Amino acid sequence: MTGLALPAIVLMVVVNAYPVVFAGIQAVHDGDLLGLGNFVGFANFQDALTDPLFWRSARFTVIFSLCGVFGSWMIGFALALMLKPSFPGKNLFKILLLLPWIVPIVVSSMSWNWLTATPGSLLPTLAADLGFGRVMFLADPTMAMITVCIFKIWISYPFMMMMMSAALEGIEPNVNEAARVDGANARQRLRYIVLPMTARSTYISWILMAMFSVNDFATIFLLTGGGPVNSTTSLIVLAYRSVFQDFRPGFGVAISFLMTAALVTMSVILLRQMRKANMQ
Amino acid sequence: MDDTIASRLKMTRRSFLGTSAAAAATVALGQNAAFAAEEIKFWDMVWGTGASYTAAARELVGSYQPAGDNLGVRYQSIPWANWYQTFTSAAASRTTPAVSSGAAFLPFYFIEKGVIAPADDLIASIDKAGTNDFLPGVLDAMKTDLGYAAMPWSMDLRVIWVRKSLLEKAGVEAPTDWQSFIKVGEALKKIDVVGLGLAGGSTTTDGQHTVSALLINNGGGLFAKDGTLDCVNDRNIETLDFLNELVRKGIIDPYAASYTSDNVTRDWLSGRIGMGFGQTGLDKNFPAEQQPDLAVISPIKSPRGDTGTVYYINPLMMFKTTASQASSEAFLGWYLDNMKIFWEKGVAIDVPVRKSIADLPILKQNANLQKSIAEWQPIGKTIGAQAPHPFGALNAVDGGGAGAAFIQQIIEGKTGSKQILETLQAALEKIVK
């Protein structure tokens, strides 16, 4: 039976093996994009781990991923709950709410830029009218971090909404109804019935989204390019810039290896926890 | 294993596409066009006015009739987005075209790596034909120890533009030195107009061009005369202090820290920016009736009495992956002789580098361009200033993350000048080996 998995394995090995091995070799050399350079052992890894920018980027990666995971989960879950009962127009809204996921990111990053970049843009004008004064959504380092995280949540919530909608479909209607008859209010039903019964989907959606977020290059790069002053530089953006803009592929690849190792370790631990908790 | 995937691909393709199978096959089959024998490839960036430039360039290349045994040329437009990735992956896999335009310092990197052929022979043949009318210094700027890295075709020269109506409204004359620049900026600020418009976002190099221009203006630059990194020097600190004053007085817009080049162009168009560095064709971005409102001013003097600005020479390079070097040279020579049409049609916004083009009547009538050529071009240097000639590592300096963070720190205005320059020096040391 395992033979059925062969095409997928072959495909993945054929496409990935050479690049990964090649990158592994680059990671222990000091060359540029056109030449391998000299063998330097683990110097690139050492450089990465001692570079303050690496740790700053790691910090932002964590913030960005946590927002991406929990922010989009909360919104996606809330929308899934809202869309659960049937009401007029439900299917239309279901499709409309998926649009942020469908719009190509090249385009949505432009529309977000249009909404936020200049003082005359819609959101800064609105913020000023509401008495918040001068809000620089992209030009202020802290605000830029917030804006990028919100952008990420906006792009990702439809995925969560679909995951959680499917999970909610799995709850037997009479369980909920029985609880209602027993006098459980909406919040109690959410806490003691809906959340536990969707826990497995929830955890899995978290792990998947964490994986998508850590590796998410386009969202950040197209909106802020990692600025201002590196405030929105995540590890993947740093790795990309090191490889392609600074011509230091060894350093960039080392960063991505460290990143992947951390991601896999974290996910494996989470999955093991899940299995222990027997959330099958 | 490869075979199974390939055959699987063909199978699905055939069964799915049915009728358009023939078209699909030509499109889907990978071709290494650089080695195709019938014609050579010419890659061209989206210069000047964009779509209209590309249309003009495609038409020009389409009209090329190779003489003798020389091969014909196929035009391919290349987007600016992630250009470094496009070129480095092509070079690494030897799929570069025969001839290509590109970013200013790419040829210097490529010639060091042995990817492109020096242009010495082509220059010699132009000399022999007696048509060498390149403006003074332009060819020299392409020279390296390994020969001429590329042919220059135009120059992205940064000059100070003002909007006359806004200066008038603010009741001031154009500045002549740094002190008066601040005065004018303050007056503009009073009418809510930005006095030094620039785009400092991480996806553009516009802000880096402005700051480089001012560093050179004060006789400084990122490199010493011997070509080593020298960011932290007195002249540069003075320039950053000047910029910091502009930030504190609101003459530089804090929003500029995230501006894309599109954002800044739109601010020029809306009248929010009254003054700033720009390409010599900045006015081409405006509707015709507003173009006369824009004027290039004379270079301004730094407190030390120096003048200067930054320029980038747009290169045309010849890759070694050509099917025939003779064909590459024949085409490039012809292209350089016939490109005046870009200026005649108004689709090029940079300065021509040949006298025969600069002397075109349409350019003679352009007072802003003539002023740029007469007053600004002679005082220009590359971002390699004060090093004697450009080198490959500048490619990473121009447009890298270190440069973007440098500009953003300046616009943020929270860090001391010396510290900003030290941060830049440390970041560049990792890149410039």
Added chain:
Amino acid sequence: MSTLASRPRKLALDPRRAGIGRTLLTAIVTLVMLGPILVVFWLALRPRLYTEITGPTLETFAYIFAETDILLWLKNSAMVSILATLISVIVAAPAGYVLSRGRGGAVSAYSLFIFVLQSFPVVVFVIPLFIMFASVGLVDSLSGVAIIYVASSVAVACWMMSAYFDTIPVTLEEAAWIDGCSVFGGFVRIVLRNSLPGVLSTAIYAFLLAWNDYLVALVFLRSDDRFTLPIGLQTFFQQNQTDWGPVMACAVVMLAPPVLIFALLNRFFSIGGIGGALAGK
């Protein structure tokens, strides 16, 4: 008692009222969420730079269809995406079956293997990938790009298929096996035949990934006649400014096919519980 007494009345009133209230609430939330997308439409309906027209106009659409190769880009995008989707499903379905039904060390190792591969950032490995593809002539080729899309979508596709297969009782295949059906035959005739929603969900996921990608296409596609839509968009970006009208009009065109697909296949699409395989059996 009072709750019980009031329930019938509430039940009688609730559905319609609550229904309309919910429609309103959902409409408001949707409007807020779609703000940035309304911007896309609004900009697409604005006149182009430097024209005399004021007010909404379809001028940009007329322009992109008349003056650009958008139909070609559309065709290329469709070809790449459909090719990638087909291969993705063909490859992921049997692999997902193994993940769903298989037990033991080999399957766990396989599960971890695809997980690790999925965690590698493609964007950093583009150069070696490019060199490899160039050596077999798959650069500047729509099938080359499609293969990369398959490779980047196949892991999640496997999980999605496997999650769906989990919902199909094993007893069905077992009965078929007893009747002399092979494992493969049982998979195709029994399991796959009953998994249309799972297949469609996987297909939509793979399609979207391919349809919207721009980073891979930007590097791998080099000729005008092979540009996909996201790369075609790039031709509107000038050195210093962008002609937003045509860009946004292209974006609207680009949105149409996926939206249509969702609208048509909405009821089949569910990506819930991807994790059977991921969580380990």
